[in-house]
Structure formats: C-alpha cells, structure tokens
Amino acid sequence: MSEAILVTGGAGYIGSHTVRQLARLGRKVVVLDSLVYGHRDAIVDPSVDFVEGEVGDRALLQALFEKHRFGAVIHFAAFTYVGESVTDPLKYYRNNTAEPLTLLEVMRDSGCKAFVFSSTCATYGVPDAIPITESNRQQPINPYGRSKLMMEWILKDCDTAWGLKSVCLRYFNASGSSADGLIGEDHNPETHLIPRVLMALTGEITHLEVFGTDYETPDGTCIRDYIHVEDLADAHGRAVDHLLSGGASLQCNLGTGVGVSVKEIIDAAQEVTGLEVPVKYGPRREGDPPRLVADPSLAAGVLGWTAAHKDVRDMLRPAWAWMTGPRKGRYANTPGSAP
Ligand SMILES: NC(=O)c1ccc[n+]([C@@H]2O[C@H](COP(=O)([O-])OP(=O)(O)OC[C@H]3O[C@@H](n4cnc5c(N)ncnc54)[C@H](O)[C@@H]3O)[C@@H](O)[C@H]2O)c1
Known part of the structure; x- marks a missing residue:
C-alpha cells in the first residue's frame, strides 16, 4: 500500500477533481480544507478522509502528520481572486505565502520531502514571447502572482537547505468538469x-x-490557453510519482x-x-x-x-x-x- 497523500484545498475546484482521480487509482488521500471557498460535497469518494482546518494550524498539521505517514503533499489551498489581491494584498501574502510556511516546517520536521505546488501562468506577468516556456522571465503584475512566485522561490531554498523536492505546476486556465457531471466548478463569486x-x-x-x-x-x-481540469488532475498524479521515484525538483507549464x-x-x-x-x-x-x-x-x-x-x-x-x-x-x- 502506497503512503498517504495530504491534499490541501482538496475541496476546491481543481483539488476535488484531483482527489477523485487519485482515489480512483487506489491512493490513500487525506484532504485538509478550511471550506472558506471549498465544498464538502465535492469530496465524493468514501475512501477519502476529510479534515476541516487551516494550512497554518501547526497543532492540527502535527497531529495529521503523526497519524498518517504522508509520502507527499499536494498544495492547492490559496486565495485566487486577482482583483482582490490588488485591493487587499496582505490577505494574499498571508494565506498564499505565509501560512504554507507552517506546512513546510511540519513537513521538514516529520521528514516528508515531496511537495506538489499549484503555481500559475500569472507568475509570468506579460510574457516576452508566445508560446511561454518555463525560461520566460517571471515578472508577475499583481500580488496574487507574486504570492505564488514567492512560494516557488521558497521551495527552491528548501530543496537547497533540507532536500525538499517539489514540482511547481504552472497552470494556465483551468476549465471543464468531471465527465459524469457529479463534481464541477463552483466559485462564489465566479470570475472565470x-x-x-x-x-x-x-x-x-x-x-x-x-x-x-x-x-x-x-x-x-x-x-x-484553456486546460481541462481532468488533465490537470492527471498531471498531479504524475508529479507525485515523479517525486516518489526520486525525481528532481521541477517547474513546468500545464496547458494545451x-x-x-x-x-x-x-x-x-x-x-x-x-x-x-x-x-x-x-x-x-x-x-x-x-x-x-x-x-x-x-x-x-x-x-x-x-x-x-x-x-x-x-x-x-x-x-x-x-x-x-x-x-x-x-x-x-x-x-x-x-x-
Ligand atoms: N482555477 C484556475 O484556473 C487556476 C489557475 C492557476 C492556478 N490556480 C491555483 O490552483 C489552486 C486551486 O485553484 P481552484 O480554482 O481550485 O481554487 P478554489 O478556490 O476552488 O480552491 C482552493 C481551496 O483552498 C481552500 N483554502 C484556501 N485557503 C485555505 C487555507 N488557508 N487552509 C485550508 N484551505 C484553504 C478553499 O476553501 C478552497 O477549497 C489555487 O492555488 C490557485 O491559485 C488555479
């Protein structure tokens, strides 16, 4: 039996589709979501453990890491409204950049060294060339994009310091729903x-x-560039496999x-x-x-x-x-x- 995977933000749009796919593949999944924007009903597979809580809650994380021997973490949890990030940047830097530091500290202390991160094409800002390759300059033009780029830097530093291996997946525009229409996109407000x-x-x-x-x-x-949410889900499973089989840290685009x-x-x-x-x-x-x-x-x-x-x-x-x-x-x- 493979080690369990902790999925933060797993009750959100992309997270819930990924959780469902991982569960279908027989992986043991534990979802941590505050439900600030997520939906308990979006977790449809009975094998998935759901925990309501915050990514910055150290005591809760320590208890979870003690209970489950997580082999990897997939970190979706974040605030995602670009416009709001401009008017309330501290909210975004707090939730998207500062709170995950607690998660990373608990991972370091428990010896979990595989992290898949929801990054974004917003880290490129206005690109120098199309199509955008990963070597394009990353110059985000709003606090949301900067909150994500800082996480990419932090993850590189953690690799240097204590060997954390990460895959930063820079999604383009997530879209679509599960083929059976059982789960889908439900943001409030909806801006996509x-x-x-x-x-x-x-x-x-x-x-x-x-x-x-x-x-x-x-x-x-x-x-x-619109990318189907089930294709994104598939990429997360592959990113976990890459890390668990000893792969190096990676930053890559996910688009069509x-x-x-x-x-x-x-x-x-x-x-x-x-x-x-x-x-x-x-x-x-x-x-x-x-x-x-x-x-x-x-x-x-x-x-x-x-x-x-x-x-x-x-x-x-x-x-x-x-x-x-x-x-x-x-x-x-x-x-x-x-x-
Ligand atoms: N949707 C897109 O097109 C897109 C594109 C690029 C990157 N992303 C990134 O992908 C990730 C998922 O996006 P989404 O569209 O599914 O968003 P979403 O809002 O549907 O899901 C995010 C989930 O995280 C939870 N959450 C937020 N802060 C939390 C915290 N501190 N602790 C615990 N749970 C918390 C929310 O309740 C929600 O369920 C985000 O990190 C987002 O920045 C999304």
Missing part, C-alpha cells in the same frame, strides 16, 4: 470566462461582459499549447448548447495581457504528460452538463462572498 459564459446562458447573470475588442489578436479579444480567444469561446459555447450568449462588449480591463499560451513540452518530456483534451468544446460540454445537471452548477453548501 467559461462558467460566466454558461451562467449568461442559464440566466444566472444577465449577460457576459467582454473586456476589450481592440487587442492585437485576430478577432481583437484576449487569447488564453492552443490559444483560444474570448469570441471563439462564445462561438463554441453557442455551438455546444444551441443557445445564443447575451454579450456586452466593453473597454479593456487593466492588467489583462493580450495572449497567454503555454509551451507544454517540458511537462511532456519529464512527466510524460500531455493534455488529452485540446478542443475547447470538450471542456464546454461537461461544464454545461454540470451547470444544467442535478446540482445546477452549485453545491449545497456554497460558501464565499463577494470580495
């Missing part, structure tokens, strides 16, 4: 494009706002390498649902780079990972099934409040 397009179709919001139509892109709207514009997402959503998206086109929003597209070749070479879903319609279909399924895109206990 695909769920907002679908919310405009269900009437949960009156219309979709598009920020900027005059970018230097073929149709004038911003281009992003395919750029899709806002207008193309709207068109694809209309094709998948047969409905017309009510749209209002407005001016640019500050801080949105025109294009963010990954070069995912490093993850392919080192982890043997490539995205199985490259067509954005394959992300829209399950997301629409989740939005229109029995849960109507919302868990029973939806926490969160507009920041």
Whole structure:
C-alpha cells in the first residue's frame, strides 16, 4: 500500500477533481480544507478522509502528520481572486505565502520531502514571447502572482537547505468538469470566462461582459490557453510519482499549447448548447495581457504528460452538463462572498 497523500484545498475546484482521480487509482488521500471557498460535497469518494482546518494550524498539521505517514503533499489551498489581491494584498501574502510556511516546517520536521505546488501562468506577468516556456522571465503584475512566485522561490531554498523536492505546476486556465457531471466548478463569486459564459446562458447573470475588442489578436479579444481540469488532475498524479521515484525538483507549464480567444469561446459555447450568449462588449480591463499560451513540452518530456483534451468544446460540454445537471452548477453548501 502506497503512503498517504495530504491534499490541501482538496475541496476546491481543481483539488476535488484531483482527489477523485487519485482515489480512483487506489491512493490513500487525506484532504485538509478550511471550506472558506471549498465544498464538502465535492469530496465524493468514501475512501477519502476529510479534515476541516487551516494550512497554518501547526497543532492540527502535527497531529495529521503523526497519524498518517504522508509520502507527499499536494498544495492547492490559496486565495485566487486577482482583483482582490490588488485591493487587499496582505490577505494574499498571508494565506498564499505565509501560512504554507507552517506546512513546510511540519513537513521538514516529520521528514516528508515531496511537495506538489499549484503555481500559475500569472507568475509570468506579460510574457516576452508566445508560446511561454518555463525560461520566460517571471515578472508577475499583481500580488496574487507574486504570492505564488514567492512560494516557488521558497521551495527552491528548501530543496537547497533540507532536500525538499517539489514540482511547481504552472497552470494556465483551468476549465471543464468531471465527465459524469457529479463534481464541477463552483466559485462564489465566479470570475472565470467559461462558467460566466454558461451562467449568461442559464440566466444566472444577465449577460457576459467582454473586456476589450481592440487587442492585437485576430478577432481583437484576449487569447488564453484553456486546460481541462481532468488533465490537470492527471498531471498531479504524475508529479507525485515523479517525486516518489526520486525525481528532481521541477517547474513546468500545464496547458494545451492552443490559444483560444474570448469570441471563439462564445462561438463554441453557442455551438455546444444551441443557445445564443447575451454579450456586452466593453473597454479593456487593466492588467489583462493580450495572449497567454503555454509551451507544454517540458511537462511532456519529464512527466510524460500531455493534455488529452485540446478542443475547447470538450471542456464546454461537461461544464454545461454540470451547470444544467442535478446540482445546477452549485453545491449545497456554497460558501464565499463577494470580495
Ligand atoms: N482555477 C484556475 O484556473 C487556476 C489557475 C492557476 C492556478 N490556480 C491555483 O490552483 C489552486 C486551486 O485553484 P481552484 O480554482 O481550485 O481554487 P478554489 O478556490 O476552488 O480552491 C482552493 C481551496 O483552498 C481552500 N483554502 C484556501 N485557503 C485555505 C487555507 N488557508 N487552509 C485550508 N484551505 C484553504 C478553499 O476553501 C478552497 O477549497 C489555487 O492555488 C490557485 O491559485 C488555479
């Protein structure tokens, strides 16, 4: 029996899909989530232990590490609202950078030396070149991105000092849901494009706002790299295997390498649902780079990972099934409040 994996933030969007996949593979998983934004109902596999608590709670972590001999930690827990990070940066540096220091200290003291970290393409800021390789300069343009980049630096220093091996996975735009529509994306407030397009179709919001139509892109709207949440989940399992088999620390992109514009997402959503998206086109929003597209070749070479879903319609279909399924895109206990 393999050692247990601690998953922080495992009741959140990407975490819950990863937890489900790990459990299906027979891995023993313990989720630690404060439920500040997560959902208890998103943990659907009965083999998973759920613990409600904070990443910065030293006594709780010590008790967990004593009880389970964790072979690895996957750290999703973080605040993720870029706009709020600008108005309340200390909240982000506290939760995303300072609180995990306690987790790392407890790992060091208990001899656990494998850490998979949810990093982000936001650490690149406005990229020098497209597609973005890992050697692109990391110059984040908001506190959220900086809170994540600092974690990458901290993890490198821990490797030098006490041999912590880490994989920093720089996700591009997570999207989609589980194929069976049982779990999905439920953020409150929701700021991501695909769920907002679908919310405009269900009437949960009156219309979709598009920020900027005059970018230097073929149709004038911003281009992003949308990566299916189940492909992200798969990469986390591979990252754990890489570390547990003695692999070196790694920082790599997780994207498809395919750029899709806002207008193309709207068109694809209309094709998948047969409905017309009510749209209002407005001016640019500050801080949105025109294009963010990954070069995912490093993850392919080192982890043997490539995205199985490259067509954005394959992300829209399950997301629409989740939005229109029995849960109507919302868990029973939806926490969160507009920041
Ligand atoms: N969603 C994306 O497109 C995307 C892109 C790049 C990076 N990321 C990163 O991936 C991770 C997961 O993102 P998500 O979209 O699933 O977010 P999410 O908000 O759905 O999940 C985060 C989870 O962490 C929990 N949490 C937050 N702070 C905590 C704390 N101090 N202690 C315990 N639990 C805590 C929340 O309750 C929530 O369940 C985050 O670190 C985010 O920065 C996400």
